[in-house]
Amino acid sequence: MAAGTVRLTGHGGDDIEAYLARPVDRAGFGSVVVLHHMPGYDEPSKEITRRFASRGYAALMPNLHYRDAPGAGPDDASAASRANGGVPDDRLVGDVSAVVSYLKALDGANGKVGVIGYCSGGRQSFLAACKLPLDAAVDCYGGAVMRLREGMGMKVTPVVGLAEGLSCPLLGLFGEEDKSPSPDETAELSAELTRLGKEHEFHTYPDAGHSFFSVNRPSYRPEAANEGWERIWEFYGRLLAS
Amino acid sequence: MCTYLTEKIEISGSGKGASGWFALRGATVYFDHPVHAQAEHTLNIDFVDPAKGPSARVAVELTAESARALARAIETTLGSVPAGLAE
Numbered sequence: 001m002a003a004g005t006v007r008l009t010g011h012g013g014d015d016i017e018a019y020l021a022r023p024v025d026r027a028g029f030g031s032v033v034v035l036h037h038m039p040g041y042d043e044p045s046k047e048i049t050r051r052f053a054s055r056g057y058a059a060l061m062p063n064l065h066y067r068d069a070p071g072a073g074p075d076d077a078s079a080a081s082r083a084n085g086g087v088p089d090d091r092l093v094g095d096v097s098a099v100v101s102y103l104k105a106l107d108g109a110n111g112k113v114g115v116i117g118y119c120s121g122g123r124q125s126f127l128a129a130c131k132l133p134l135d136a137a138v139d140c141y142g143g144a145v146m147r148l149r150e151g152m153g154m155k156v157t158p159v160v161g162l163a164e165g166l167s168c169p170l171l172g173l174f175g176e177e178d179k180s181p182s183p184d185e186t187a188e189l190s191a192e193l194t195r196l197g198k199e200h201e202f203h204t205y206p207d208a209g210h211s212f213f214s215v216n217r218p219s220y221r222p223e224a225a226n227e228g229w230e231r232i233w234e235f236y237g238r239l240l241a242s
Numbered sequence: 243m244c245t246y247l248t249e250k251i252e253i254s255g256s257g258k259g260a261s262g263w264f265a266l267r268g269a270t271v272y273f274d275h276p277v278h279a280q281a282e283h284t285l286n287i288d289f290v291d292p293a294k295g296p297s298a299r300v301a302v303e304l305t306a307e308s309a310r311a312l313a314r315a316i317e318t319t320l321g322s323v324p325a326g327l328a329e
Contacts, residue, residue, distance in 0.1 A: 039277055069296030075277045079288045080296035082248055083270045119275070120246075144246065156246050209282065211275065219282045 001053035003046075008102050010062065011094020018062040018099060019046050021053035027108035030135075030240030033099045033128070034061035035092075035121030037211070040078035041065060044216050048118075055233060057240065058106055062095045064124075086156055087120075089127060096128040112240045114168075116232070117142060119211060123159060129170060130162035136239035138171045138232060141210050143180035146188055163192055169199040171235045173228045175208035175221070203231055248272040257289045257300035264298050267291045276303035285309035 003021035010016040019041070023029050032052045036045040041063040052059035064087045069077035081087060100113050114136035117125030122142020129137035139145070147158050170193065174186050181189070183204055193200045205212065205224035212221040213228060249271040257266045266289045276284040284303040291298045304312065320328050 037275070039275055042277075072296040075301070076296040076299055078277075079270065079290070079299060079301065080292075082272065083250060083268075083288070083290065083292070086246070148246070211282070217275075217282070218280050 001050065003050050003053065006060075006102075008062075008098055010098045011091045014067060016062055016066045016095065016098075017041075018060050018102075019049050020058070020060050021046075021050040022058040022106065023053055023056050023108075026056060028110045028242040029056055029058055029108055030110055030112045030114065030236065030242070031058040031060070031100075031103035031106070032236065032240070033096055033103070033113065033115040034059050035096075035115065035117030035124045035128075036061055036064065037117075037119035037121055037214075038078065038082075040074035040081075042074040044214060045118075047215075048213075057236065058103055058109060060099050060103055062099050064092065064095065064121075067091075087124070089124075089157075089159075092124050093128060093131045096124075097132055100132065100134070110240075110242045112136075112242075114138065114236055114240050116140065118213060119143070120156075123156075126166075126170065127159045127162065129168055130159065130165040132167065134168045136168050136171070136236055137166075138173065138235065140173045140213060140228070141175060141178055141181060143210075145181060146185040160189060160192060163189075163196055163198060166193070166196070166198045169201070169235070169239060171231060172200065172202035173213075173231060174202065174204045175210060175212050175224065176204050176206045177209035180210070201231075201235070203228070247274070253289070259298060259300050261297070264291055264294060266300075267293065273306070277301075279303040279305070281305055 002024050006020045034049045049059045049061045065077035065081040068080040112135045115125045115128050116138035118140045122139040123145050126139050144156050146160050208221040208224035211219040212224045253269050255266045270288040286303050289300040
């Protein structure tokens with residue numbers, strides 16, 4: 001694989017950075033947009049991006065906090081983004097659209113593009129799949145899809161109302177001990193998607209809470225994470241691989 | 243969970259960051275995932291001067307218990323200051 005930072009034109013014509021990892025030993029590969037978690041465009045998220053390339057996908061992760069702090073470290077950029085009210089939804093959709101175009105134009109790409117997001121990126125993955133034509137979407141414990149709690153200081157609103165526009169199958173990976181999204185919320189989301197006739201597959205893992213994929217955090221749950229990765233490879237293998 | 247809960251206040255004082263001392267203009271307080279602390283969630287405070295850029299930041303990540311102890315210590319300290327000194 002080859003990996004490194006690239007520049008592209010994001011929402012509103014803004015120059016943004018993104019982390020690209022792609023296969024170098026094959027053509028006809030599918031592609032994945034990786035949406036990082038709230039702590040930002042950090043090393044563990046880049047590792048996740050490379051993991052997709054190791055499985056034969058091109059993966060591109062935009063730095064969603066880039067505009068808030070060009071050139072700053074991911075922790076400072078994440079703090080600046082939070083202080084600015086978070087990532088606006090329209091900007092997110094515009095950036096993902098630009099990333100999709102970039103991936104489709106890669107030499108050797110098969111034209112199929114999926115999206116995956118973790119934590120806040122899980123909600124954004126759902127949002128992007130409702131607003132853009134995609135081939136597969138994965139929501140890893142995205143909160144605030146169904147509802148918000150009181151007292152939020154950021155400009156984040158539930159996105160379940162957009163479900164009618166969901167353009168592709170959705171894989172949801174959740175922890176039974178998570179509070180946001182809680183198992184009740186994901187069950188409600190599943191019921192709504194069923195009502196709308198939207199293909200989806202949800203898995204909720206016991207003894208796992210939020211961020212169970214995060215290998216550098218105490219929330220890491222290897223059993224749930226390993227199971228989750230297997231579901232991702234099956235899902236993308238069916239929908240993105242040639 | 244991502245709590246998204248964020249309080250922003252204006253403050254006046256100074257803090258010592260990666261590049262030395264600087265004047266503090268604001269603080270962001272939130273309870274969410276830490277960057278460094280080995281806890282699922284922490285009470286995080288960013289002391290900042292937005293005019294000096296995102297790296298003009300003094301950050302702390304405290305367990306909920308530690309944050310409450312700190313808040314009590316601050317109130318106790320300010321409460322014991324002689325009248326008129328800390329208005």
